Amino acid sequence: MKKILLLAALFFIPGAVVAQTLNPGDIVVIGYAADTGTATVAYNEFSWVPLVNLPAGTKIYFTDAGYNTVDSDFMGSGLSDEILLRYIVPAGGISAGTVMTVTEEMLPSGYTAISSSKFGNDFNGMITLPNAGDQITVFQSTDDETTPATFGNTDFSAIFMLTGSSLSFTALAVGKSGISPVSNVDNLTNLAPGLENGVNAVAVGSGPLEADESDNARYQGIASGTREEILASVCNLANWGRYDSAFGNDLAFGTTPNGWTSNGVVAFDVQSLGRYEADQQSFALYPNPVTNDFRIRTGSNAHVDGVFIYDVKGLQVAEFKNPEDIIDVSGLPPGTYFVKLTSGTDTITRKILKE
Numbered sequence: 001m002k003k004i005l006l007l008a009a010l011f012f013i014p015g016a017v018v019a020q021t022l023n024p025g026d027i028v029v030i031g032y033a034a035d036t037g038t039a040t041v042a043y044n045e046f047s048w049v050p051l052v053n054l055p056a057g058t059k060i061y062f063t064d065a066g067y068n069t070v071d072s073d074f075m076g077s078g079l080s081d082e083i084l085l086r087y088i089v090p091a092g093g094i095s096a097g098t099v100m101t102v103t104e105e106m107l108p109s110g111y112t113a114i115s116s117s118k119f120g121n122d123f124n125g126m127i128t129l130p131n132a133g134d135q136i137t138v139f140q141s142t143d144d145e146t147t148p149a150t151f152g153n154t155d156f157s158a159i160f161m162l163t164g165s166s167l168s169f170t171a172l173a174v175g176k177s178g179i180s181p182v183s184n185v186d187n188l189t190n191l192a193p194g195l196e197n198g199v200n201a202v203a204v205g206s207g208p209l210e211a212d213e214s215d216n217a218r219y220q221g222i223a224s225g226t227r228e229e230i231l232a233s234v235c236n237l238a239n240w241g242r243y244d245s246a247f248g249n250d251l252a253f254g255t256t257p258n259g260w261t262s263n264g265v266v267a268f269d270v271q272s273l274g275r276y277e278a279d280q281q282s283f284a285l286y287p288n289p290v291t292n293d294f295r296i297r298t299g300s301n302a303h304v305d306g307v308f309i310y311d312v313k314g315l316q317v318a319e320f321k322n323p324e325d326i327i328d329v330s331g332l333p334p335g336t337y338f339v340k341l342t343s344g345t346d347t348i349t350r351k352i353l354k355e
Contacts, residue, residue, distance in 0.1 A: 003018030022140055022159055024200040024229045024349045026052045027060075027206070028164045029136035030099070031262030034129045034253075044129035045103040046136070047263040049220075051227040051270055053096050058089040060138075062102070064127060065119045066189035067137065072312050074118045076190075081128050082120025086112045096227070097268035101261070104128060135189040137161035139199075157338070157351050158192035164214045165189065167237075169197055193314035194338040194349055202235045208244035216243040216251055218264040226271050228346070283341060289353040292330040296323070296341070306342035311335065320342040329354060 030044040046062075054060075062085040065076030076082035085102070087110050094100070102108055104126050115121060118224050138159030150243045163169060169191035188210055204217045221239030222230065233239050241264065243249050283304075284297040296304055307327055309318040312335070320327060329337075332354050341348045 012265070017277060021157075022052070022138075024159055024195060025227075026050065026159055028219075028231060028234045029138075029159050030234065031216075032129060032134045032136070032162075032164060033216045033218075033262040034134070036046060044127060045101055045105075045131070045145070045262045046098055046127070046134070047101040047261075048136075048138075049099050049268055050094055050096055051230060051268075054089045054094040054166040056089050056091045056093050058093075060089070062087065062127065063119045064122075064129065064134070066135070067192050068188075069190040069193070069314055072193075076118055076120030079120035081122055083122035083127060084114040084119035085127060086114050088112075096270040099263050099266055099268065101263050102127060135161060135163035135165055137189075137192045139192060139194075149271045157349075158194040161192055161195050161201040161281070163189060163201075163203045164205055164217050164242075165329070166208060166210055166212050166351075167203045168205075168208045168350065169201070169203060190316065193312050194351075195311060195314075198235050200231065200235065202237060202240070204237060204240045204242055206242065206244050212246070214242040214244045214246070216262075217241065218262050220264045223265045223267065224269040224271065230268060230270060283348050285339060285350050285352055289355045290329060291355055293326050293328045294352060295325050296327065298343075304341050304343055306340075308340040308342070310338045312337075 027048060027050050028045060031114075032044075034044050051188040063076065063083065065079070065082040065084070067073070068075050085107075087317065090110055102111065107113070107126050107227045113122070113126065138161070139156045140159065141156040161169075165188065169189070191197060191201055197203060204214055206212045206214050212232065217240050219234055219239060220241045221233040221236065225233070243251050285294050286297065287294060296307070298304060305322055307318075307320040307323045308316055309329065309332070311317050317332060317337070329352075334354050337352050337354060339350045339352055342351065
């Protein structure tokens with residue numbers, strides 16, 4: 001059976017109108033459906049929600065091409081059932097908690113299919129989610145939108161990921177080749193770098209193996225709370241309804257029993273948003289780019305008790321417990337790194353460029 005990666009990708013494009021750089025967990029995917037539609041017209045859909053306000057002009061990319069940490073790249077090259085969709089936030093922006101649903105029946109306004117060798121070229125020009133599970137990631141990139149084939153190579157920051165292909169993001173065998181398509185490579189995915197399962201990613205398959213998919217799944221937890229509370233709830237498997245033959249509740253293909261849709265929660269009330277944004281802005285790393293070391297700027301009452309540095313493949317390359325204000329990275333080779341800061345139970349991720 002076919003397992004698809006649905007990758008919700010957020011890219012920061014030079015010149016775009018943005019109020020802030022998005023952080024891991026600022027957008028979540030709350031459902032996908034491969035067996036929905038009508039008795040005569042079958043179509044797929046997925047739903048996503050921003051947990052922070054999105055200003056007009058923000059560009060968000062969605063793809064169902066898998067990601068392979070071995071190659072640090074997407075695996076849609078040469079595949080006819082993968083695609084990259086670009087969504088541009090309209091005038092007036094989108095408020096935190098707004099549920100956005102995309103269906104295969106008709107590409108909604110604001111979405112555009114982008115041709116790219118790394119993301120495939122879907123046969124119908126829209127997202128196609130065959131009934132065998134999905135994965136979802138959110139990421140930003142400073143790549144220019146006129147060269148979409150370079151998106152996601154090394155210059156991107158992951159925001160969120162969901163997989164319905166398995167209960168594990170490591171089910172994709174490390175020997176699988178990326179980029180050059182191999183058998184069923186479009187069905188598999190690894191966890192994108194900078195994300196952590198259960199924190200800003202969730203696996204909702206039916207078992208631990210790469211074939212243990214859920215055809216359909218949707219979030220059914222709390223709909224009101226702070227950004228952190230809703231994110232934690234979405235990343236908890238216990239708050240998901242999964243629909244597959246493995247659970248004895250598979251949906252008949254091309255039907256909508258009881259009005260089943262991917263947006264089990266139709267609206268969210270994200271509380272104390274201003275406080276969260278203030279907390280996020282209080283943490284900064286400088287200088288950036290970094291030559292030998294960088295400093296951590298925090299709010300007046302904030303204390304960083306851990307600094308963890310990861311490379312673009314998601315491998316931890318450095319760790320500092322109860323660090324001083326200056327972090328020495330002179331021993332790291334040049335490149336892009338993700339810096340995870342912990343402060344009590346809170347986690348904030350920033351990106352640095354080591355020169």
